[in-house]
Amino acid sequence: MKPLVSIIVPIYNVEKYISRCFSSLMSQTLKDIEIIAVNDGSTDRSLSILKILAEKDRRIKIIDKNNGGVSSARNEGxxxxxGAYIGFVDPDDWVDSRMYESLSQIAEEEKADIVMCSYIREFGTHSKEKDFxxxxxxTFNNEEVKSKILRRLVGPINEEIAKPEFLDAWGTVWSKIYKSEIIQNNHLTFKDLQEIGSNEDSLFNIEAVYHAKSFVFVNEPFYHYWRANNQSETSGYKPNLMDKWFMLYQYIENFLDQHRLEKEFYVALNNRICINTLGLGLNTISQHNKSSTRIKMKKIEEFLNNQRIKGSFKQFDLSRFSIVWRIFFYLAKVRSVVGFYFTLIGIETLRKTLR
Structure with missing residues (x-):
């Protein structure tokens, strides 16, 4: 008999976190689940821990494969x-015991193709709920799904621009369950991070949401997102991030062209490109980047002078921002390398002290 929910967990060298993650999955109030653990070529004790856990709970199915990255592991899952529905959990995170019962119940009652919850960011010493x-x-139905959710996944417009930290808050796959047929009937897969750098979640969701006729947001923080793992996919320095993000933008633009979406979708993508100068900058000044200050500034000068980024800033509305963000993005717009660099240093310092 098929389970109600399949939960896919990609695993690579996370022996410190597996027990915490799987304990939260094994103790779900919804018993009708399968837990698909995809070991992506781990070289630590991850696989042996998985085998011990699988002996305790037959709902755990282990797939052992050569290393191919998180997208490859999720695709294998x-x-x-x-299951009738599919969810994703990252192995250093954990979930509330009611998560999958609550989301699947809402999906069944509302006949929803996708159900999303809010989440809590866990920093080790403290926690912060993401306030949506x-x-x-x-509940969003039919054209609302495209005009409200799909467009937001592409990028922010109008007052949404004022909060750069929400750029991809809607784009995570681990905060959602999907009706399986949405994924299977449309042959949806995750793009390789080696190609697009990051945001494989958002790109996947852009396609999934396009095919969805109903989307429900539940404002309960069922998911716990662990931010203290320095070895995760979202930490570290990515030397070719700009080139990879341009590939990401190209995928999104091709999608907009293919489906002949409205002008505001292109404005949203334009705004994403501008706001992502923050991510490019923080990546450049990362402590994991051992280059000199001079080389870091040269890298910043390179991406601020990129023709695509310059063109995007010509149409970028700075009036929506608070004074601090307005100054920051103004420095990017006028390509003030020194000002942009030292503002980034300040932002990074604040992130560490206020998070």
Whole structure:
């Protein structure tokens, strides 16, 4: 008999976190689940820990494969998922015991193709809930799914621009469950991070949401997102991030062209490109980048003078920002390398002290 929910967990060298993650999955109030653990060529004790856990709980299915990255692991999980709904969990995170019962119940009641919850960021010493500033439950149907959710996944417009930290808050796959047929019927897969650098979640969701006729947001933080893992995919220095993000933008633009979406979708992508100068800058000044200050500034000068980025800033509305962000993005717009660099240093310092 097929399970109600398949939960896919990509695993690579996370022996410190596996027990915490799987304990939260094994103790779900919804018992009708399968847990697909995709070991992506781990070289630590991850696989042996998985085998011990699988002996305790037959719902755990282990797939052992050569290392190919998180997208490859998730895609392998998708090929083996048999549930009516599919969810994703990262192995250094954990979930509330009611998460999958609550989300699947809402999906069944609302006949929803995708259900999303909010989440809590876990920093080791403290926690912070992501505040979406929305009611307890919001339902989007038919064209609303495209105009509200799909467009937001592409990028922010109007007042949304004022909060750069929300750029990809809607784009995570681990905060959602998907009706399996949405994924399977449309042959949805994750793009390789070696090609696009990051945001494989958002790109996957852009395609999934396009094919969805109903989307429900539940304002309960069922998911715990661990931010203290320095070895995760989202930490570290990526030397070719700009080139990879341009490939990401090209995928999004091709998608917009293919489906002949409205002008505001292109404005949203334009705004994403501008706001992503923050990510490019923080990546450049990362402590993991051992280059000199002079070389870091040269890298910043390179991407601020890129024709695509310069063109995007010509149409970028700075009036929506608070004074601090307005100054920051103005420095990017006028290509003030020194000012941009030292503002980044200040932002990075604040991130560490206020997070």
């Amino acid at each position: 998708l090929r083996n998922a048999s 500033n929305l009611p307890e439950k919001v």
